[in-house]
Amino acid sequence: MQLQSMYQEIILDHYRNPHGRGLREPFEAEVHHVNPTCGDEVTLRVHLDGDTLADISYEGMGCSISQASVSAMYDLVIGKPVPEALETGEHFMTLMQSKGDASVAEKLEDELEDAIAFAGVSKYPARIKCALMSWMALKDASARALAASTAVPTTHPTTPAGGDKA
Amino acid sequence: MTQTVSRPGAGAQKAPLPLDVEAIRADFPILSRTVRDGKRLVYLDSGATSQKPLSVLDAERDFYLTCNAAPHRGAHQLAEEATGRYEAARATIGAFIGAPAEEVVFTRNTTEAINLVAYALSNAATAKEPEFRRYAVGQGDEIVVTEMEHHANLVPWQQLCERTGATLRWLGLTDDGRLDLSDLGTVVNERTRLVAVTQQSNILGTINPLGDISARAREVGALLLVDGAQSVPHQPVDVTTLGADFLVFSGHKMLGPTGVGVLWGRYEVLDALPPFLTGGSMIEVVRMEGSTFMPPPQRFEAGVPMTAQVIGLAAAVEYLQQLGMERVQAHEEALTAYALEKLAEIPGVTVIGPPDTVARGGAVSFTVEGVHPHDVGQVLDDLGVEVRVGHHCAWPVVRRYGVPATTRATFYVHTGYDDIDALADAVREAQRFFGVAQGEVS
Secondary structure, eight states, X not given: OOHHHHSOHHHHHHHHSOSSBBOOSOOSEEEEEEETTTTEEEEEEEEEETTEEEEEEEXXXXXXXXXXXXXXXXXXXXXXXXXXXXHHHHHHHHHHTSTTOHHHHHHHHHHHGGGGGGGGGGGOHHHHHHHHHHHXXXXXXXXXXXXXXHSOOOSOOBOOOSXXXX | OOOOOOOTTTOOOOOOOSSOHHHHHTTOGGGGSEETTTEEOEEOBTTTOOOOOHHHHHHHHHHXXXXXXXXXXXXXXXXXXXXXXHHHHHHHHHHHTTOOGGGEEEESSHHHHHHHHHHHXXXXXXXXXXXXXXXXXXXXXXXXXXXXXXXXGTHHHHHHHHHHOOEEEEEOBOTTSOBOOTTHHHHSOTTEEEEEEESBOTTTOBBOOHHHHHHHHHHHTOEEEEEOTTTTTTSOOOHHHHOOSEEEEXXXXXXXXXXXXXXXXXXXXXXXXXXXXXXXXXXXXXXXXEEEEOOTTGGGOOSSOOHHHHHHHHHHHHHHHHHOHHHHHHHHHHHHHHHHHHHHTSTTEEEESOSSSTTBOSEEEEXXXXXXXXXXXXXXXXXXXXXXXXXXXXXHHHHHTTOSOEEEEEOOTTOOHHHHHHHHHHHHHHHHHHHHHHHHOO
């Protein structure tokens, strides 16, 4: 069975016991992203302290890969400055594009910690979007939060994005 | 609604299958390939697209090898032969649904056929020719769909309403996966210009009572469009008794090539519609100041058509006719009954859709408690069982039944009981994998 290469124990752990799940206050931006081919969804909030990700909070539904990915991402980026978090996101994107090339995963091991367990997903093109959805949501929400913090405060920062609100 | 043959403890019943599955499989070379490290391919995704028998591939190849040319243009011998084959294919495909050739319009697929009608209805409002305004849709008019529709038979009508100011209304669903016709009399009313409904749900498998809907549409003078994408491939459909004004379906779901679909329309209605796409071969006279158009079906076939695909689809139709559509339907009904029983035997599996084979076709959607459909699909795929997972382009349906997505198995002429046994075994394996995986996966 090739399945174990994708469903690493670490992924199933994050799926069953997600870290940081739930929507919390305060937040400067909230986004809603969906994977329109299959209906996976995540609502994600970003709270900044300066340019540091003080908290990300989220609710979502979807397959084990999409839900474990957001949990692993939470662990990775909390407390990091936004540019560094986005760079980690770029590393994760590189991993997803690696088509199962172990040498790529090896090089990224330090940067991606638990998220390196998603290396096996890169062999399944149909599932890559599931793993990337939360990272896209983070990129979007961070940009909005940064824009909100440098702009004149508006009445309500909540902004849906990323396609059809289910 | 109580024709379930299930006997608790007796195991699923295997009625003799009307079609010779082994002989049919020999016509589909793709079915002998393996997937995922040598697993037998168990293809249960014909509802998304069907596999193609050799005769269809041969027909397309023969066209390119012997008489490839653009039909309806040029006076050379190849053009004559290509036109002859193209029009002969139109007659074959028309006869398959009981229609004369001039009522058969070729489109890219079902989606384009529906868009053709939707755009013709809004174009009618601004047509300079009075004869094209008969079916114009505008403010105060209503379009009726159902909550069961594929996005292809929903979004074009939403868009038509946005373009014209008309109002979209819809018939809802019952808990057991049927259309709720209790308010048919009010939802379809004298303001209704068109009712668009699927003959068979691509996700629930439900076969709809078109007679009631047609009668009501007739009563109020509304047009009726039937989405046959999931019915024409799987059961006899005859437009002379369907009670519809339009029937749309795709070639690629009925053993034919991709890139060809059909819009059938009653000639009188087609003839009163303005064109959707315009350009070459649909015109009568072109001057710099303006143009006039050919009668149907040419009016709706702008540009060089998908000639080889049309010829391939005619070969697919002939293949199905040789099997006999009654037998195809009976074959799938036996498989569906067996699949419903096999799935019912698995604790935690819930079928979304009618629980028996009464007015139901071979699309079986289900959920597995505790395992997301994507994850179910991944385990199935690992075992060579190819199904569809997700919302199946019918998002309102999965939302109606409170699930994020489903796993869907669909059957066709090459499907046998062994395929359904493989499905049931794989679903149990998915449960085992996700149930005990924590301790076992390394």
